[in-house]
Amino acid sequence: MFGGLAKSLFGSSNDRYVKSLNPIIARIASFEPTLEALSDADLAAQTVKFREQLANGAKLDDLLPEAFATVREAARRVLGMRHFDVQMIGGIVLHRGEIAEMRTGEGKTLVATLATYLNALPGKGVHVVTVNDYLASRDAGWMSQVYSFLGMTTGVIIPNLTDEQRSAAYNSDITYGTNNEFGFDYLRDNMKYERSGMTQRAFNFAIVDEVDSILIDEARTPLIISGPTDDKSDLYKQVDVVVKQFTAEDYEKDEKQKSIILTEDGTERAERMLEAAGLLEGENLYDFENTQVVHHLNQALRANMMFKRDTDYIVKDGKVVIIDEFTGRMMDGRRWSEGLHQAVEAKEGVNIEPENQTMASITFQNYFRMYPKIGGMTGTAATEAAEFYDIYKINVVSIPTNVPVQRIDEEDTFYKSTEDKFRGIAKTIREHAAAGQPVLVGTVSIEKSELLSEFLTAEGVDHKVLNARYHESEAHIVAQAGRKGAVTIATNMAGRGTDIQLGGNLEFRMTDEYGDLDPGTPDYEGVADRVREEIVAEKAAVLAAGGLFVLGTERHESRRIDNQLRGRSGRQGDPGLSRFYLCLDDELLRIFGPDTLFARMMRSNMEDGEALPPSKWMSKAIETAQKKVEARNYDIRKQVVEYDDVxxxxxxxxxxxxxxxxxxxxxxxxxxxxxxxxxxxxxxxxxxxxxxxxxxxxxxxxxxxxxxxxxxxxxxxxxxxxxxxxxxxxxxxxxxxxxxxxxxxxxxxxxxxxxxxxxxxxxxxxxxxxxxxxxxxxxxxxxxxxxxxxxxxxxxxxxxxxxxxxxxxxxxxxxxxxxxxxADFQYQAPPELPPLPDFITTHFDPFTGEDNSADIDAGTRGYVTTTLPPLQMVRPEAQDLGEDPAEWEGRVNRNAPCPCGSGRKYKHCHGAVSA
The missing domain is CATH 1.10.3060.10 (Helical scaffold and wing domains of SecA)
Known part of the structure; x- marks a missing residue:
């Protein structure tokens, strides 16, 4: 009680910290009139002046006010965007090696330019880390205009670059890339046989975008570089046949830990079947000679009983493709380790590829702790503040929004069964869409998104589905999710990287509806002006209808994911609405929910189809369940770190x-x-x-x-x-x-x-x-x-x-x-250094077998040059990709020049996605 009273009188420690930065903000503003009066050449010369001051003994903190003001003025001239004061606060927090928690739509990409420029002045390099290569390429191309104007070079690390291109990117003043690319490059460098072949230089400063996703969610799993071993396809198939004959009485599974073990009866039955198949040495399954068979048996059990098709993976073109549990993306080229992927391939009857042997490994915790200073940005970090400090010694600072948030976050609505819940959701969506309000629906799996799609079709609601199956059109679907009456179903919206603009997105509408027009031509500009007017009118209608309605079909394991979904609505002061729908069948409640919750719900004698009125008690119970999961996942991450520290x-x-x-x-x-x-x-x-x-x-x-x-x-x-x-x-x-x-x-x-x-x-x-x-x-x-x-x-x-x-x-x-x-070298030429083999890069969880790799191999083969300014795309040749443009999808960067040679971007040419 007294703590709440003190907080109301003096503000929280976070409020006091933010307030203490006001004198620095005022100092930055004092430079603005002087810098506005400078010519472009004089403004660009500020970089040379700052570097001279550093050489004469000045500290970065001494340069901060004028350097930040310089970046603000450069961004205003080059991008037409001026940093708000709250963005300046975010920049100071990043420079101090802390995490800036900023709401969705507050301009984190622009905030990063402040601390990035200041810390790049000494010439030791700054790494800006993103969650996928689309964002790395987009942000590098976008923000490099500011850095280039100020005389700094920008590089970007994406898949399929040569070592020379990577080295040039790392030697730039500022380097953008994904967490996986940075980590794998570190491991690859330490497998090279000559110093000249290494691409990275000494670590200096890193800014991590979506820091909670990278340093928390993905930190459960180490990065691993591996090479192939002997083929054991027949053994996997034989064991899979045995496992498929088991009944529920033969094993016990723990869904919390994602583990499964045979019962005593199950062990005896397994021994009989394996002996009949000629796979058992002796009579006892757990004799030393049967170690390999036991390993295969355990992995086949997990594959058949724990991993679900269309939830944990999909089968595409005869291959098992993992689905990222955090983003819902397909991860082409990613494979589970320890033989689990082969067991799933045997289960699905597809071609079984050989296992891999670990050649190098590191966790994100130990990788990022090698940086002398690290800052981070995200919309949701406060719930994990303790872990950030325990593991990385980083503080979390919540930055106020530029405009007060007007979104209304309603209490959860509760149903008895999944069918009742989805029927209620479909009716709610129909009502809101009919009133002109766009609806964004968040689901936790492909299966749930397709089930809801069936209910919406039955209700006659026009909608679009965004999940791993429709990965190619992701950005287009998300960009138009804010149009009047639009209904978009998305599997885990976290980290999608495309803003939802109310009324629609001009660039994507022009691409989708008028892809035959060339940008910059009179015809294009004429149509663009008309579409721009339509978007303004449509936005006004959407605002009048209440803004974007975010509807969650169930709670995620982590409160942060829920907050990220909610954060898609109400950006920059827009009105909005968010609400979650739950039922007793939801996985979170079924596995982790308190027993009293189930007892009370069942005693309430709810009628079929009836919804419980919103309840703070119910929301509290859900939050308790989520805290249980978060605590369990934290323990897993701590265990990973403890073992990897050794x-x-x-x-x-x-x-x-x-x-x-x-x-x-x-x-x-x-x-x-x-x-x-x-x-x-x-x-x-x-x-x-x-x-x-x-x-x-x-x-x-x-x-x-x-x-x-x-x-x-x-x-x-x-x-x-x-x-x-x-x-x-x-x-x-x-x-x-x-x-x-x-x-x-x-x-x-x-x-x-x-x-x-x-x-x-x-x-x-x-x-x-x-x-x-x-x-x-x-x-x-x-x-x-x-x-x-x-x-x-x-x-x-x-x-x-x-x-x-x-x-x-x-x-x-x-x-x-x-x-x-x-060795006898008298008659032999000195041996050449062996080349590095073709490695397989994975990012798997040693405790659950899940793969949390970002979508780095399913990305592009359109190469990005690594010596900027300005950022340019190099056109891959058509003969390297095949003559059929249909085969280019997923192999060419959407912003790269089209391989056909037209001179237009691939996304405006053969990569255009029809509406």
Whole structure:
């Protein structure tokens, strides 16, 4: 009570913090008259002046007011957009390495230019991270006009760029790209064999757009680069046949944890069926020899019993395509790991592609924590403020809106069953659409969106459906969702990246309805003026009808997703309405809802088709269920971080070692040390200190010297000497090993020898690191079983991982010594550095098997140049894409020049989408 009173009197801590920035805002405004009077050339020269001031010892904070004012003036001249004061506040928050929570439609893309420009002045580079490559290309092309005007270069990282293009983009002052591209480039760089092949430079400052999606939702899953292994298609098919014969009594599943286990009866039945299929060694399913069969059985169980078609994945063109649970997008090229994807392919009867082996891995938490400073933007972060601080040490600051929000957020409406709920939703939508109010309907799966579509069709409501099946026309559907009486069903609207403008979007209407007209021609401009007038009139009618009505068909697991959906309505002071419809069959309530909720609902004796009146108690119960899910997901993310922190320490050692090897002029000292350690180990094991010669393992020592160092020494003769001891043996073996290596090095030119040593070191380092990652993956899968022995799994994992790492280093040392000692380079040209293979990039959850990769491979093959200003699109040649324009869809960037050579953008030419 007293806290609420104090808050009403003095404001919240967030309000006080925002208010404390007002003097800086006033200081920025004081520069505006002076900068307005400058010519374009003088305004652009501000960048040179700022860099000189930095060279003379000035700090970025000292330059902030004038630099922000400069960006504001440049944006006004180039884009016709002037930053509001609240956007200036957002820019200051970003510069300070904090998260700016700004409502949808408040202009976050423009806000980023302020902190980006200021932090790019030292020339160390700034990374602007987005959730998909469409936004990366769009924002880079849009905002690069401002940076170019001020004399800065802009790059963009999208799929299918060459290493040269990536390197040029990273060496630009400002680099846009997706979280996955940045992370995968870091892993790829640390698999290269030459420093010149690495594309990224040292990390400096990152601004993360949709920071909650990237650092929270997708942070449950590490990024993984993998390569193919042996084909086991027949085994997957055979096990799938067995699993499909199971009944519900044979297994127990936990939908919260997305896990499934066989019952005792189920295990016995599985053993009988596997034995009959010739897949079982012995009689016991859990014998060591059956480890692989058990793994396949578990994955087949999950594929058949836990993963649903059209919810978790779809089958398209004979392939299983994952659906991103956060965005509802298809993720072409993405595959679940640990054999789960192959199990789903066997379930659906499509071609089974080989499994993959992990070659490099990192979590987003550990990747982004490598940046000295990181800022973020999103419309919804306050509910996760504690996690942002715990994991990343970043504060969340809520930025006030430029115009007060007028949207009305109504309490939830509750029905007894899904059928009753959807029937009620369809009637509500029909009434609002008939009154001219546009309706945006949010669903949680393709299945639900298509079910609702059937109800709307029955009600005679004209509507459009946006989900993974209609991915190609996404931007067009979203852009027109604000037209009078429009009804749009969308599977998870989070992060769609296209604003919903009331009355319609001019650019998309011209493309859809008048795609045959060329932009810039008199005919085009004449039609555009008429359409613009229609949009103004239509917007007035929509505003009169109450603005955009956002209708959620059920609550999501996270409150943030619900808030993102609501945030689509009421932008920039427009009126709006939002309401969620729920029922007892909803997954959130069925799995996570409090038992008392079900009991009270069932006792209420609701009639079929009847809706409960809105209730604050009901909304509170829903929020409680969501908090349960959020807490569970936070625990999963914390667990991912805890386990990856162990690997991260080892990763740093390996990657630093690789860098040292690549940067060193010579690695002779390193090779000498490894050789000396090998000799020490051999002699120490065979001739223990304070032992007599007759106790030595001479035969074993001779075998090891021949195997590891290619040395054949008269050790037996040394035993006849009276004064012989382990120290003398050690010195003689060491001298012989060094002499042999000097002779071997003399066979080739010194420069060639250095390259040979580097190549051998790097290849063995990479080989053993890859094997080590595979071992750690297996360890993480089973270490939780040690909890039964009253041991803490994470502590056990740390101890085991450390021992495995020590063993790996020993194996590397021995293999390097063996390889270089036995190799004969006299008659062979020095080996070329092996090229990197075609890797498979995945972003899977080790606990649930879900893949949260952004849509990076389903994107474009229209290449974006990485040396700006200004941002340009390079036209892919038609002969590389096929002569049939129908085959170009999804392979050419929509803003790239059309491959046909017309000179028009692809989206205005062969990529035009019909209305």
């Amino acid at each position: 690997m991260n320490d080892q990763r740093k050692v390996i990657y630093e070692q690789r860098s040292d090897i690549m940067d060193a002029e010579t690695v002779g000292d390193m090779m000498s040390d490894m050789r000396a350690e090998t000799v020490n180990t051999i002699v120490g094991e065979s001739c223990p200190p304070n032992s007599y010669p007759e106790q030595w393992d001479v035969a074993g020592m001779k075998l090891k010297l021949a195997d590891l160092l290619n040395l054949h020494l008269p050790v037996d003769d040394w035993l006849a000497e009276e004064a012989i001891d382990p120290e003398i043996v050690l010195e003689r073996v060491q001298a012989a090993a060094d002499e042999a290596m000097v002779e071997k090095a003399a066979q080739v030119a010194p420069e060639t020898w250095i390259q040979i040593e580097k190549s051998i070191l790097l290849q063995h380092l990479d080989h053993h690191w890859k094997e080590h990652l595979s071992t750690l993956d297996a360890l993480r899968q089973v270490v939780h079983l040690r909890a039964y022995a009253q041991k803490t799994p994470i502590n056990e994992y740390k101890q085991e991982a450390f021992s495995l790492f020590q063993r790996m280093l020993d194996n590397i040392r021995e293999d390097v010594a063996r390889t270089i000692s036995h």
